[in-house]
Amino acid sequence: MKIILDNIVFSLQKSGGISVVWYELLSRLFRDHFLISCIHYDNQNIFSTKLSYIEDKMINKGILRNPFVRYLNLRLPNEKEQFIFHSSYYRTSSNPLAINITTVHDFTYEYYNYGLSKWVHSLQKRRAIKRADYVICISEATKKDLLHFIPEFDEKKIKVIYNGVSDDYYKISTLSLKKNELPFPIRSYALFVGARDGYKNFSLAVKAIASSQLNLVIVGAPLSNEEKSFLKEHFEDMTRVFCTGRIDNVQLNVFYNCAYVLLYPSKYEGFGIPVLEAQKAGCPVIAYNASSIPEIIGDDSLLIHELSVDEIHRCLKILEDDIMRLQIINKGIINAQRFSWERMYDQVVELYHKAWNEKV
Incomplete structure (x- = not known):
């Protein structure tokens, strides 16, 4: 079985969720010595640089100078035998021998x-x-969306394969931490992790934490001037706010372990990896009861049913009960065990074989 993988997402992102998924798949395919060629573009993606590519198996297209290349299907005229073509970002091969696999996030x-x-x-x-x-969908919610937007698509051609969660996240002994590793004392802060686009409801998170006794730690891109101004409007004391910038998994695991809660009021998620990262690290998660989140989070004790400060405060109050908090943490750790990159990989390879054998 010959596989051609299109690594174009590594040239569209320096990091990011889809890059993580593609890296986890690619690294395992390399590990297991599948017959793989990669269509590759020069890039500075942090995940791509961690991979050990086999040079004579690289179909190198150079630098992605033409912005329209990302939208073009690939002919691959030199391929004279059947092959699997799986793109990291919505490209297909027009070669009649290609078996096209598409992942929808x-x-x-x-x-x-x-x-x-x-x-x-x-x-x-x-x-x-x-x-x-x-088509691979990363959650049942994404599958439902696909059939909503493209109702004529054959449902039998859709396979739901969940993302995994890194083993870099786990419970640690907070007693071993040095004082300067955290900006605030243990359990005195709420975390907000990831992108801060409008539908992520960052502004709601700010309002909810500003009107609580907790501090706020923001993990992700540096704050914009507009975000800084918004924070100053709601936090009289800006020493209660700390932005880490982009950090690695080891550092993020420490922040999860020591947080009072991860606040994740996103209105829409195809999957929601930070929810599982936090759960694996023993951090409770307050999230919005919508899209894929109920499917992924398992226990619904801390799901908010409307996007309001009062609802978030209701869930923060639940966590004041030490027994309830411990129960929620333990349920989260067990729930996160349902998801692994190895399981994702096995199911993708199984689909490759299925698609291949149907064409033989």
Whole structure:
């Protein structure tokens, strides 16, 4: 079975969720010595640089100078025998011998973007889905969205394969931590992790924590001037706020372990990896009861049912009970065990074999 993988996402992101998924798949395919070629573009992606590529198996396209290349299907005329083609970001091969596999992560653009960017992205995604022999959806919620936006698509060609969660996240002894490793005392802060786009409801998180006794730690890109101004409006004492910038998994695991809670009021998620990272590290998660979150989080004790400060405060109050808090933490650790990158990998390879054998 020959596999050609399109690494274009590594040239579209320096990091990011889809890069994580692609890295976890690619590293295991390399490990197990599958017959793989990679269509590759020069990049500075932090996950790509961790991989050990086999040089003579690289179909190197150089630098992604032409911004339209990312939208083009690949002919691959030199391929004269059947092959699996799996792109990291909504491209397919027009070679008649290609077996096209497409992974769909979410429908954020369709729900929350507007104008030309939404139109171009949705057109490319729709075209990739319709040309696919099989589509991988990363949650049942994403599958439901796919059938909502493309109702004519054959449901039998959709396979739900959950993402995993890194083993870098686990319970640690907080007694071993040095005082300067954290900006605030243990359990005195709430965490907000990841992107802060409008539908992520960062502003709601700020309002909820500002009106509580907790401090706020923000993990992700540096704060914009607009975000700094918003924080100053709501926190009279800005020493209660700390932004880590982008940090590695080891550092993030420490922040999860020592937090009072991860606040994740996102209105829409295709999956929601930070929820599982926090659970693995023994950190309770307050999240919004929508999209994929109820499917992923397991226990619904800390799901908020409306996007309001009062609802978040209701869940923060639950965590004041030490017995209830411990029960929620233990349920979270058990729930996170349902998801692993190894399980994801095994199911993707199984789908490759299924698609291959149907064409032989």
